[in-house]
Amino acid sequence: MGAASSALAAGAPAASFDGRPGLIDALGRALRDLRISVTDRCNFRCPYCMPAEVFGRDFAFLPRAQVLTFEEIARLAAVFVGLGVRKLRITGGEPLARRDLPVLVRYLASLQAPGGEAVDLTLTTNGSALRALAGPLAEAGLRRVTVSLDSLDDAVFGRMNGVDFPVARVLDGIGAARSAGLAPIKVNTVVRRGLNEDAILPLARWARDQGLVLRFIEYMDVGHTNGWRLDDVVPTAEILATLDAAMPVEPVPAGYRGEVAGRYRYRDGGGEVGVIASVTRPFCGDCTRARLSADGNLFSCLFAVGGTDLKAPLRAGASDAELAALVRRVWAARADRYSELRSAATASLPKVEMHSVGG
Numbered sequence: 302m303g304a305a306s307s308a309l310a311a312g313a314p315a316a317s318f319d320g321r322p323g324l325i326d327a328l329g330r331a332l333r334d335l336r337i338s339v340t341d342r343c344n345f346r347c348p349y350c351m352p353a354e355v356f357g358r359d360f361a362f363l364p365r366a367q368v369l370t371f372e373e374i375a376r377l378a379a380v381f382v383g384l385g386v387r388k389l390r391i392t393g394g395e396p397l398a399r400r401d402l403p404v405l406v407r408y409l410a411s412l413q414a415p416g417g418e419a420v421d422l423t424l425t426t427n428g429s430a431l432r433a434l435a436g437p438l439a440e441a442g443l444r445r446v447t448v449s450l451d452s453l454d455d456a457v458f459g460r461m462n463g464v465d466f467p468v469a470r471v472l473d474g475i476g477a478a479r480s481a482g483l484a485p486i487k488v489n490t491v492v493r494r495g496l497n498e499d500a501i502l503p504l505a506r507w508a509r510d511q512g513l514v515l516r517f518i519e520y521m522d523v524g525h526t527n528g529w530r531l532d533d534v535v536p537t538a539e540i541l542a543t544l545d546a547a548m549p550v551e552p553v554p555a556g557y558r559g560e561v562a563g564r565y566r567y568r569d570g571g572g573e574v575g576v577i578a579s580v581t582r583p584f585c586g587d588c589t590r591a592r593l594s595a596d597g598n599l600f601s602c603l604f605a606v607g608g609t610d611l612k613a614p615l616r617a618g619a620s621d622a623e624l625a626a627l628v629r630r631v632w633a634a635r636a637d638r639y640s641e642l643r644s645a646a647t648a649s650l651p652k653v654e655m656h657s658v659g660g
């Protein structure tokens with residue numbers, strides 16, 4: 302894993318995005334974040350991500366041999382850190398479904414950026430296995446976690462997760478994460494018209510009481526199996542109006558360039574809430590994220606139709622410098638801004654599925 306110190310030295314463009322050295326894409330955006338999908342499998346069947354009708358018993362998930370090993374993931378992550386990445390998010394599918402995940406966390410938590418700069422390591426999970434794994438993950442070096450939860454009502458949550466998974470077990474998992482010292486704990490809520498708009502206020506009140514950072518996410522046309530329609534999106538403006546009417550909020554300036562969630566604080570001092578408005582207020586202009594699928598493909602946009610295979614060169618014996626050169630080429634050519642160009646026609650493109658590329 303010697304790549305972290307050497308990759309940038311090999312001729313990367315100078316800084317201009319956020320005042321720090323790094324790779325700059327065709328639209329002037331730096332490479333700062335890497336989302337790593339560690340499995341394409343999941344124990345939930347959220348209809349907006351892995352609808353049960355499509356991802357049934359016969360669905361062909363990746364064979365084990367196609368999935369990157371922890372050593373391969375760690376080596377690629379080190380290359381990305383050498384190229385300027387400062388935030389790693391482990392995701393999936395359901396990342397906690399990957400056996401021995403703490404082993405990978407230990408590898409990733411040990412990565413050092415050139416100059417000793419910190420690398421922020423986090424993980425997004427549906428929370429179903431946190432009771433068992435929060436402790437081992439924290440011990441392995443994970444500092445914080447994001448848990449997805451779409452309602453506090455069992456009937457609604459059951460429909461949103463597609464397998465009638467009970468709310469209480471996710472709440473228990475969040476409790477386990479808290480006891481293990483993971484902080485801050487963020488909660489992601491996808492809002493889908495006709496399904497869980499009524500969950501907005503109860504979730505906001507609960508998150509305030511619990512001191513959790515809640516972020517509402519607009520329902521997106523990721524992949525091409527969820528039957529997305531613009532009419533099913535509850536726009537950020539409506540989410541904010543619902544919140545504001547009950548608990549007045551005001552905007553907070555972004556913490557850093559490239560921050561995805563619009564931040565709001567409760568005027569009574571009761572904390573913050575976020576909204577991720579990728580449909581109605583696209584943030585492509587500041588998008589610093591790359592994604593690595595479980596089978597080692599690099600995607601430069603969540604809505605990409607195709608990726609670049611890093612696994613084949615990795616397994617064929619490519620050096621860290623050669624892998625870095627490949628990533629550098631992909632990022633230099635990157636001109637993605639799907640959310641700014643979204644239309645009824647783009648929704649049906651054969652885009653990569655969310656469960657394989659990670660959220």
Ligand code: SAM
Pocket residue numbers: 343349350392393394395396425426427428447448449489490491518519520521522523527655656659660
């Ligand atoms: N299984 C984990 C989980 O659910 O947290 C991690 C992977 S999941 C793909 C990552 C995030 O993407 C989750 O917060 C999920 O709610 C969100 N997501 C999935 N499909 C989405 C969609 N169509 N629109 C908006 N967000 C979506």
Ligand code: SF4
Pocket residue numbers: 343344345346347350351393394395427449462656
């Ligand atoms: Fe699984 Fe997460 Fe997708 Fe739901 S959103 S099906 S929990 S990967």
Ligand code: SF4
Pocket residue numbers: 579584585586588589590601602603604637638639640641
């Ligand atoms: Fe980034 Fe693509 Fe999303 Fe735009 S649409 S914010 S480029 S991932």
